[in-house]
Amino acid sequence: MAVAVPGELNLLESPNWGSRSVDCFEKLEQIGEGTYGQVYMAKEITTGEVVALKKIRMDNEREGFPITAIREIKILKKLNHENVIQLKEIVTSPGPEKDEHGNPDGNKFKGSIYMVFEYMDHDLTGLSDRPGMRFTVPQIKCYMRQLLTGLHYCHVNQVLHRDIKGSNLLIDNEGNLKLADFGLARSFSSDHNGNLTNRVITLWYRPPELLLGATKYGPSVDMWSVGCIFAELLHGKPILPGKNEPEQLNKIYELCGSPDEINWPGVTKIAWYNNFKPSRPLKRRVRDVFKHFDRHALELLERMLTLNPSQRISAKDALDAEYFWNDPLPCDPKSLPKYESSHEFQTKKKRQQQRQQEETAKRQKLQHPQPHARLPPIQQPGQIHPQHRSVSTHQSIYNGPPQAVAGPSHHYNKPRGLLGGPNRYNPQGTNSNGGYNQNRGTQGGAGYGNGGPSYPPQGRVPPPYAAMPGNNVPRIGDVTNGFGISAPNYSQGAPYGPVSLPNRNQGTNITDVNRNQQYGWK
């Protein structure tokens, strides 16, 4: 594994960066639509090399070049690893551009700036959303190991990703997985003790400490997201699909138990703890809910989905977990099947088109009803109509395994259909919490159901947090009820922060040192 000395990474840069025109590339098709703008598959005209062009959106004239783009470029330029996407160069377009319909693209600036990346055939969300897609256990292990290896490299090199989710994990047809979208990433240094924003990481993958308002945090935030991805791969659907912050925390507490001074010393001192205190303590249920997972998978998942960030497993330790060293072993990436290109944007688009076609067909049918060629089958009393079966067999994750899960067959079988899983989307594009900016949230989300695609709230642009102390936000327990009336009388323990955290290890290698310092970073 390539591990570079922090601060001395890949510093040699081409003097030509930014000097070439986007005209050196032929755009082939749009493969992504992100916060910055569009992502295209493109071909370099002279060499024929296929790349991904990510256009940097510069709509806001006054703010100039977006800070997120500057950060992403700066960070990607210093990272060089087989499990991290490679930024090849920056290119510019000198004149005004047209969109795919030939209209001016709305950019008030004359030119545009593009990041040129190596091209990847899939993102994990797009790939897992392919009809009939099943991941085998060796395949899941293979992806997880690469994800952890890439993340360990970032953490060792003092970079927090802060937006780990399926659509940011890119996979090529050689089976390689690479971390992408460093737009929310930031460098941290061991000697910096300032505050960081807690409005990062897509809601479903956001750890409890950020939801509770912590502003001092470290690599463990990424490890929570990895735990969510891991469970999602094994379970077949997202495990914590909250619609807003209070609901997200509530889902976490229902699964992982409520935090207290015993399982998480210092938690009661975190900014918004009191706003989200459950009305009665909840028990941890990870083992129960995921009892269909194999023993080693469950062990590792427990350590990833640990409420207390200082106790959460690091990427390095996760790579040493029994899970990766027991049969079936992770497969060789090259042995994985090749799939037709599948990006979240495309699968989402295909579903939309399919829905439109279905609606048109329905409308036509209503306008021109066909005489019945034959009578519908007679339904016996008590017999479920086949078309309704998915309704009656639908189970929430808390009622046991999903309809089709990675069971003994070691296959990942994604539940489908409108009622086949939690609604990954918020079709209205609003959320009941109010006040939460969905800036990142309108374009994401292919998912596991056929519901309307709109990703849950995300944190690229910090919105006013509706659940701030003093705001009238439902407390945990009020959201879904059933948690009793009396609030627990939690003891007041050590303060949350650098002083109170146990020094977990005395290791001297670079990873250990970094891990020990995880609460001292900005």
Ligand SMILES: Nc1ncnc2c1ncn2[C@@H]1O[C@H](COP(=O)(O)OP(=O)(O)OP(=O)(O)O)[C@@H](O)[C@H]1O
């Ligand atoms: N190098 C690449 N190769 C192939 N596809 C890519 C590449 N980079 C990005 N994509 C596709 O474009 C999508 C959006 O890219 P990315 O996440 O980097 O943009 P973004 O503006 O940060 O989006 P978001 O706001 O959703 O995070 C990805 O989910 C992926 O499907």
